[in-house]
Amino acid sequence: MTSSTAPPPAPSDGPGGSGAPDRRGPLxxxxxxDREEAHRAASPLELFFDLCFVVAVAQAGIQLVHAVAEGHAGEGILDxxxxxxALWWAWMxxxxxxxxxxxxxxxxxxxTLVQIAGVLVLAAGxxxxxxxxxxxxxxxxxAIMRLALVSQWxxxxxASEGxxxxxALRYAGGVLLCQVGWLGLLFLPGDVRPWWFLVMALLEMSVPPIAERHRSTSWHPHHIAERYGLFTIIVLGETIAAATVAVKSGVDENDALGELLPIAAGGLLIIFAAWWVYFAVPIHGHLRSNRQAFLWGYGHYLVLASAAAIGAGLEVAVEHTVGEAHISTLSASxxxxxxxxxxxxxxxxxxxxxxKRxxxxxxxxxxxxxxxxxxxxxGDWAVLAAGLVCALSVVAGEALATRRTAGRSGAAPRTV
Incomplete structure (x- = not known):
């Protein structure tokens, strides 16, 4: 993903050279x-793939809640x-x-179904x-997910030449070598593992730039933007679900509806604002080269990880409010x-x-x-206050965009 120019449209197996997959045979x-293929959209298989991945994301969030609520935030965040x-890189x-x-x-x-089975094994661990x-x-x-991807490459x-x-061979070889390297997490001492993880993560992320240094793959900008957007929606949905379960448990077990309402309201405002600002701009037009796509795609590790962590944080705030978390109010906030x-x-x-202008x-x-x-x-009003701040930022962004549009001839992009 490092070339500054896109390759010419690749030959297609589809009828008429449309770039769409040819459905005339099982193999x-x-x-x-074709990168210029019209009306490219996420497939049902891709959506199914995303939903199964969120099962593992939910498991990671649950464990993060336990670690933070027990006062082991540093160790929990590292894990x-x-x-x-692992989840994000396999998905990406x-x-x-x-x-x-x-x-x-x-x-x-x-x-692809084998890769889904792999993520469910990962979730179990x-x-x-x-x-x-x-x-x-x-x-x-x-390993199951990565070896399945190697078979695809x-x-x-x-099917290719030149x-x-x-x-394709550089991708397959790079993924295989990295998978062998990840064995270090099983055999190295505990205090070395975080550093080994950092080394291996950097090696993993170097595979695409090395593999594509001479020829870019023909990824579709609109399709990529849609896929990332859909996965972000699913992660935000999981965040809402986790927070809802936490509030319900707090009400059922501790009869603390009044104390939990500010957290519930603030959490909803935060998540609604998170959705709003993500989809306020049509990002696919910015993904014009591998260099831009490289930075944008890799940066989503923080976007998706933080989105999922918001849900975990709301659960921690609920547990603290009902007296089940052994941390301070400041830590819970x-x-x-x-x-x-x-x-x-x-x-x-x-x-x-x-x-933005x-x-x-x-x-x-x-x-x-x-x-x-x-x-x-x-203090106890931190989550509600944060939610109100996020909501006001959306209002301010819309107002600034509307004012700028009104002051110019022609329409301008909405820029919350």
Whole structure:
């Protein structure tokens, strides 16, 4: 993902050269799809893939809640970052591969279902990774997903020649080598594992730039933007679900509806604002080259991890309010405000700022993030205050965009 120019449209197996997958047989050559293909949208298989991944994201969030509520925030955040990286990286690699090569034949579907099985194995091992630092199931689930992807790249290599074949083989070889390297998490001493994880994560992220240094894959900008947006929606939906269950438990077990209402209201406002600001701009037009896509795609690790962490933070805030969390009010508030601020700042840096005009619009999200952090010190009202700040930032962004549009001839993009 490092080339500054897109490759010419690749040959298609589809009838008439449309770039769409050819459905005339159960097994077909895995050839590149056309980057200029019209009306490209996420497939039902991709949506199913996302929903299964969120099962593992939910497990990571649950374990993060337990760690923070018990006063082990540092250790819990580190474990969460490691597990979430495995989930995000496997999801991201599949997403970009599918954008370029999805031919929807029987073998492609079966291999994708194998990857889904891998993420479910990984999800089963999340609690042991957090509680016992036993990464065997996490490694096994990750290995299933990665080896399945290797088989897809080998299919591409078999159906291609020249630079495209070399790119596919570099991907397959890089993924295999990294998978061997991840064995270190099973055998290295506990104090070395975080550093080994950092090394391996950097090696994993170096595979796409190395593999595509001579030829870019034909990913579809609109399809990629839609896939990331859909996964963000699913993660935010999981955040709402987790917070709802926490509030329900608090009400049923502790009869604390009055105390929990500010958290519920503030949490909803935060999540609604998180959705609003993400979809306020049409980001696919910005993804014109591999360099831009590389930064945008990799940066979503922080966007998605922080979005999921907001839900965990709301659960921690609920547990603290009903007396089940062994942490201070400040820590409980920070569990919500810090991931919210990180989400807003990362989202601004990745794509919102490219559509803003003038210092006023540029400062909306960074200022909101700063004010959300300040809300941490407002005690029991911190979450509600953070939610109100986020809601007001949406109003301010819309007002600034409307004023600028009214002052110019012609329409301008909405830039919350």
């Amino acid at each position: 077909r050559r895995l050839r590149a799809r 969460y970052a490691m597990v979430f990286f 690699n599949f997403t970009w591969f599918a954008s370029a090569y999805d031919n929807d034949d029987v073998l492609y579907r079966v291999v 999340v609690s042991r990774a957090f509680e016992e630092h036993d990464y065997l199931l996490v490694w096994l689930g990750y 080998l299919r591409v290599a078999r 630079p495209e074949r070399a790119t 920070a569990a919500v405000t810090l991931p919210t601020a990180l989400y807003l700042l990362t989202l601004w840096a990745l794509h919102s700022r490219y559509f 003038g210092i006023g619009q540029q400062m909306v999200l960074p200022t909101t993030a700063l004010l959300v952090i300040c809300c941490t010190f407002l």
